[in-house]
Amino acid sequence: MSTEISSEDAGPVVVGETTDEHGAFPRLTDDQVAVLEVGGTRRSVRTGEVLIREGAPSNDFFVVLSGKVAVLDEGDRDGERRILRVHGPGRFLGELGLLEGQVAFYTAEAIEDGELLVTPAERVRELVAHDPVLSDLILRAYLLRRHLLIGLGSGFRIIGSCYSPDTLRLREFAMRNRLPHKWIDLERDERAEQLLRSLDIAPEDVPVVIWHGEKVLRNPTNTELARIVGLSVPNAAQDVFDLVVVGAGPAGLAASVYGASDGLNTVTLETIAAGGQASTSSRIENYLGFPAGISGSELAERAVIQADKFGARILVSAEVTGLTSEAGYHVLRLSDGGTVRGRSIVLATGARYRKLTVPGIAELEGTSVYYAATHQEAHMCGTDPVAIVGGGNSAGQATVFLAEHVSDVHLLIRNDDLGKSMSRYLVDQIEHHPHVTVHRHTEVREVRGKKYLDEVVVENNRTGEQATIRAHALFVFIGATPYTGWLADAIALDEHGFVVTGTDAALARGDGALQIGAALCGTLETSRPGLFAAGDVRSGSVKRVASAVGEGAMSVRQVHEYFERR
Numbered sequence: 291m292s293t294e295i296s297s298e299d300a301g302p303v304v305v306g307e308t309t310d311e312h313g314a315f316p317r318l319t320d321d322q323v324a325v326l327e328v329g330g331t332r333r334s335v336r337t338g339e340v341l342i343r344e345g346a347p348s349n350d351f352f353v354v355l356s357g358k359v360a361v362l363d364e365g366d367r368d369g370e371r372r373i374l375r376v377h378g379p380g381r382f383l384g385e386l387g388l389l390e391g392q393v394a395f396y397t398a399e400a401i402e403d404g405e406l407l408v409t410p411a412e413r414v415r416e417l418v419a420h421d422p423v424l425s426d427l428i429l430r431a432y433l434l435r436r437h438l439l440i441g442l443g444s445g446f447r448i449i450g451s452c453y454s455p456d457t458l459r460l461r462e463f464a465m466r467n468r469l470p471h472k473w474i475d476l477e478r479d480e481r482a483e484q485l486l487r488s489l490d491i492a493p494e495d496v497p498v499v500i501w502h503g504e505k506v507l508r509n510p511t512n513t514e515l516a517r518i519v520g521l522s523v524p525n526a527a528q529d530v531f532d533l534v535v536v537g538a539g540p541a542g543l544a545a546s547v548y549g550a551s552d553g554l555n556t557v558t559l560e561t562i563a564a565g566g567q568a569s570t571s572s573r574i575e576n577y578l579g580f581p582a583g584i585s586g587s588e589l590a591e592r593a594v595i596q597a598d599k600f601g602a603r604i605l606v607s608a609e610v611t612g613l614t615s616e617a618g619y620h621v622l623r624l625s626d627g628g629t630v631r632g633r634s635i636v637l638a639t640g641a642r643y644r645k646l647t648v649p650g651i652a653e654l655e656g657t658s659v660y661y662a663a664t665h666q667e668a669h670m671c672g673t674d675p676v677a678i679v680g681g682g683n684s685a686g687q688a689t690v691f692l693a694e695h696v697s698d699v700h701l702l703i704r705n706d707d708l709g710k711s712m713s714r715y716l717v718d719q720i721e722h723h724p725h726v727t728v729h730r731h732t733e734v735r736e737v738r739g740k741k742y743l744d745e746v747v748v749e750n751n752r753t754g755e756q757a758t759i760r761a762h763a764l765f766v767f768i769g770a771t772p773y774t775g776w777l778a779d780a781i782a783l784d785e786h787g788f789v790v791t792g793t794d795a796a797l798a799r800g801d802g803a804l805q806i807g808a809a810l811c812g813t814l815e816t817s818r819p820g821l822f823a824a825g826d827v828r829s830g831s832v833k834r835v836a837s838a839v840g841e842g843a844m845s846v847r848q849v850h851e852y853f854e855r856r
Contacts, residue, residue, distance in 0.1 A: 305401075307358065307378040314434035316427055317380035323353060323407060325417070325424060330409030335359075335400045342383065342398035345446075345501040347391075347520065351414040352383040357404015359383060362397040363444045364502050374442060376401070382428070385435035386468075389415060389595055392520035395445035395470040419599040429595070433588055436468060441669060445470030446519075449486065450497025452477050452741065456509055457497040458656040463512045465666050466563035466570075467606065468587055469519055477741060512562070513607040513626065524559075524608045524628050530619055531557045533849060534632035536610050537773075539566020540835045541825025542638030543593035543604075544842025549636075550600035552846060558597070559608040559622065559630065565590030566640045567770070567826070568835050570662030571684065572691035576713060577835055587664065589835075610639075613780040613821075620820060634849045637777075637789055637816070637823040638842060641770035641833075646679060650737040651764075658743035658763045663688035668695045671763045677702060677746050679734055680767030686716030688765050693725040700759050702732045702748060729759075737764060772827050782817035788829035791816055814845050820852055 308315060318326070335341070335357060342348045344364045352359070354377050361375040361383070374396065377383065383398050388411050418425045439445065448464065450457030452475050464471045476482045476496065489506055491498055499507040499515060507514060516523045533549040535542045538560035549556040563569065571586035597604060608630075612623035619631040643661040645651075651659055660667050663678075668691070675698035678689050685701065693699045701720065708728060709717045720726050729748065735756065736747040746759045772787045782790040782798035790798055795817040814822045824845040825831060825838035 305360075305373060305376055307381075308375045312434055314431050314438060315375065315377065315381055316431055318353060318382060318427075322424055322427075323355075323380075325421070326351070326353060326409050326414070327407055329413045330407050332405060332407055335404055335406050337400055337403055339400045340397060341400065341406070342394045342396070343502075344394055344397045345505065346393055348384070348388055348394045349411050351388065351409045351411055352398070353407040353409070354379055354381050354383070355405040355407055357400060357402040359404075359406075360399055360401045362399060363442065364397055371397075374439075374444065379404075382431075384432065385439060386432045386591060387436075387520065389418060389429070389432060390520075390591075390598070391522075393518070395439055415599075418595070429592070433591060436470070436591075437665065439470040440468065440666060443470075443472035445472070447472050447474055447500040448497060449474045449482055449491075449500065450476060452657045453653075454497055459512070460497055460499065460510070460515065461656065463515060463562060463607075465664070466565070467516075467521065468563075468569075468591070511607075516607045521607075522603060522605050524605050524624055524626065524630070528557075528628070528630050529555065531555050531630070531632045533557075533634050533636065533846070534559065534620070534622060534630055535636045535638055536622065537566065537638035537640055537825075537827070538564040538590075538594075538604055538606075539638060539640040539825060539838065540568050540589070540593075541640070541827075541838040541842035541845075542566070542636070543590065543597060544839040545636045545638060545824060545845050546597040546602040546604065546842075547593060547600060548843045548846040549849070550597060550602035552850070554846070554849070556597075556602040557630065557632075558602060558604045559610055559624075560604065560606050561609040563606060564594050564604055567643070567684070568838075570664055571687050572663055572665065572668075573687060574835060575687075575715060585664075586835075611776050613777060620818075634820045634852060635822065636842070636845045636849070637821065637827055638825045638838075638845075639773040640826045640838075641772045643767065644769045644771055646734060646764075646766045646768060648734050648736055650739070654737060654739055654743050654764075657741065658739065659737070660763065660765050661767070663691055663765050667763070667765075668692060671696055673697050674762035675700065675760060676763040676765060677734075677759055677761040678765045678767065680769075681705070681708065682711045682767060682769070683713055683716060685765075685767040686712045686720060688767060689726055690716060690719050690723070692765070693723050697725065699723075699726045700746075700761060701726060701728045702734065703728065703730055704733055704751060706730045734764075770826070774827060780818065781821060784829040786829075788831075789816055789823040789827050790829050791823050794829075813848055814841060815848060815852070820856075822848055822852075 360373045363372040474482045495508040532554035533556045535545045535558040546558045568586040569590045573583040575583040609625040610622050614621045620635050622630045677700040679702045681703040731752045732748045735749045738745050749756045792813050798817040822845045824841035
């Protein structure tokens with residue numbers, strides 16, 4: 291439900307309370323309100339009073355006791371605002387950003403006189419950490435609300451050309467960090483140029499990020515965008531940390547949670563966004579403890595909140611470019627020129643999707659060629675047919691997910707056995723889904739389209755026969771390469787670039803000074819003492835979310851053992 295209103299109106303149009311269809315807008319019980327009232331205050335509110343303003347930090351948790359509050363999208367600069375939601379007595383305001391310290395991506399305004407319970411956000415974070423019933427209610431609602439805000443195109447605007455690498459960079463950063471935003475394509479949206487003129491923005495300044503229809507960032511770096519939305523980024527003054535985790539995928543987040551919960555002063559460095567490759571999965575159905583499945587993004591958000599609960603700091607836009615030593619500490623060099631020092635390091639940089647190299651594909655990346663299949667990519671596809679390349683679990687999960695949103699899914703695999711690298715539960719769903727066609731012994735030879743994908747040229751690798759598949763999006767899941775190029779000669783890697791650990795790493799040291807006992811065999815320690823590897827980046831690891839989480843937890847135990855040895 292959304293209702294457009296003019297900014298010239300005295301106040302929002304009075305509408306009925308939004309129905310709660312998905313559990314995103316639950317009503318608190320009297321007992322739950324009483325719990326929140328400890329440390330909170332009651333106060334009256336008048337029609338038209340702004341409680342939360344888009345683009346500004348929000349430090350309070352509001353419960354509506356009487357009256358009504360509307361959640362608004364401030365729009366661009368056309369004088370129109372949208373009512374996204376209306377909340378009445380018993381409901382609470384806010385979304386995920388309140389728990390993670392981000393700015394608000396919406397405006398909340400009273401549309402009836404009434405009374406509110408106002409509780410400091412810090413108090414709510416404590417309750418989320420210690421009250422399981424209230425925690426589950428609030429966290430589930432906030433996760434769903436973030437998803438709904440993204441789907442509605444609320445938040446900031448990115449204006450730029452689909453052909454611009456910087457536009458693609460900003461969109462990827464926003465999508466991977468699950469930030470509510472709307473992309474306005476200069477090549478397709480007729481309003482784009484008019485909006486740029488109204489803001490006195492020259493064509494050479496794009497891409498731009500616009501907040502609240504007024505605040506403009508001209509081609510910002512990822513770090514600048516992260517700062518303005520409230521994400522933690524590296525700063526010049528850094529302590530010496532007990533544990534530095536490089537990478538915030540499942541292994542890195544697990545190491546962060548367990549390290550901080552064990553009392554280690556922990557910081558996690560992530561280039562783009564928490565969650566790693568797992569966050570690009572629409573639904574993980576075989577992860578222990580979630581019989582109905584869980585999306586990779588929700589798993590990541592829950593882990594981030596859990597890490598924060600124990601005091602771990604997770605920094606984004608923190609790209610590590612080198613590793614040295616100084617005064618007995620490990621020193622990590624960052625791309626912005628800064629450094630981070632630690633007594634121990636866990637490498638959890640994971641692996642990055644391998645790109646498909648065929649004629650025509652580079653021009654379409656980001657507009658209709660994707661390496662992730664989340665709700666945001668599905669939204670951009672509409673109901674048009676899509677093609678998926680790959681035969682592993684990532685391709686299988688994407689196929690099952692997208693088949694529920696688009697008219698046809700063409701799954702392209704190089705061999706004839708769908709179950710060779712894919713879990714059985716996915717194979718069964720794919721083979722019985724009416725919207726999925728599996729093309730065996732098939733490889734992509736070319737993609738065609740001007741601004742957006744129109745068709746994919748494929749070839750049967752046994753007969754050489756070529757065919758054309760009509761598709762308006764191509765999803766690529768053809769394996770991954772380890773993200774270890776920045777390590778250079780700092781530690782031992784195997785022939786494929788994965789980090790060697792345990793006995794093999796000890797042998798690679800080659801200095802003869804360290805006696806390797808039986809207890810050290812099979813550990814996660816690398817050829818550099820005090821440096822550990824966990825998850826997909828480690829040579830010989832099982833490339834699964836659950837095993838990555840397990841290795842992340844194991845690495846912290848071995849960090850403690852390393853400290854004891856020293």
